[in-house]
Amino acid sequence: MDVQGWKPDNELSERMTCKSRRIAQFNGIDKAEFNVSEVSCIYDRSQSFKFGSAGAVQMAIYNKTIQAKTIDKFDYMEHKWEQSTQLENGSSGYDPESDVFRFEVRFHHSVIQQFALGTCNKETGEIGVKMNTYSEVIKHIQALWLYGLKSFKLKYNTNYLDPIWTILLDDIVFKYPESAYKENLHYKRYYKKATSFSGKNYQLYIGNLLSACARKGLKFKKVLKELQASIIWTDIADHYEKNNTTEHQLIERLKNSYQERILMGYSI
Numbered sequence: 001m002d003v004q005g006w007k008p009d010n011e012l013s014e015r016m017t018c019k020s021r022r023i024a025q026f027n028g029i030d031k032a033e034f035n036v037s038e039v040s041c042i043y044d045r046s047q048s049f050k051f052g053s054a055g056a057v058q059m060a061i062y063n064k065t066i067q068a069k070t071i072d073k074f075d076y077m078e079h080k081w082e083q084s085t086q087l088e089n090g091s092s093g094y095d096p097e098s099d100v101f102r103f104e105v106r107f108h109h110s111v112i113q114q115f116a117l118g119t120c121n122k123e124t125g126e127i128g129v130k131m132n133t134y135s136e137v138i139k140h141i142q143a144l145w146l147y148g149l150k151s152f153k154l155k156y157n158t159n160y161l162d163p164i165w166t167i168l169l170d171d172i173v174f175k176y177p178e179s180a181y182k183e184n185l186h187y188k189r190y191y192k193k194a195t196s197f198s199g200k201n202y203q204l205y206i207g208n209l210l211s212a213c214a215r216k217g218l219k220f221k222k223v224l225k226e227l228q229a230s231i232i233w234t235d236i237a238d239h240y241e242k243n244n245t246t247e248h249q250l251i252e253r254l255k256n257s258y259q260e261r262i263l264m265g266y267s268i
Helices: 064-070 074-084 109-118 134-151 163-170 199-215 220-228 233-242 247-263
Strands: 002-004 016-018 023-026 031-034 039-042 048-052 057-063 100-107 152-154
Touching: 016 048, 057 064, 057 134, 064 074, 064 100, 100 109, 100 134, 109 134, 134 152, 134 163, 152 163, 199 220, 199 233, 199 247, 220 247, 233 247
Parallel strands: 023 039
Antiparallel strands: 002 100, 016 152, 023 048, 031 039, 048 057, 057 100
């Protein structure tokens, strides 16, 4: 959803609430700050924010005007903005002197598959809908949009949503002919229950990896980078979060455990 007349403030990250542990803010490239779990680039003013994991549901808010110019698509986008904001008097509501910001909800294909398996028809009780192709998914785009807006909430204060979020939730209707909200469908994600692979398996995996890396005398930062690059790191972090351990707390535990292995002479 592209909007004009609104722009994010520097406190947007602090006012955004979501279940995700991962938040990235990209305001430019004059200054870069790094730590073991995230990357944040900062310069003159807020331009891009990203919330959530690329492997699940992600909310991106960014300056579409700058992005369109960067990829040499500005003329195309400007035509679309002028065309989509035609007024009754024939003029356009688009202001070429003002930047356009985009709200973008991104779904990993595995999440789409969860909706396909878990969504049910409230009238017939039939479970499952077709979401294998783009043309099949777009029929449910209104419901997916609402799910994304409810998963990430921009707060004005502790009691109220930011006005822009209320507009995005209540006033946005996608015009695609077959994308109207399906009142007869209850949209729900189906989560495959783990059977043989338990938390104990994660503990053994992490323990063996830490011990092997300690024997090589590697720095913890390098070990953590390799661990977070693992295909199952998100699953590990989610498992510990369900057991009241945040990702930050988990990293601290791993760091202490690794230092103990070093002191015990694993690297000798």
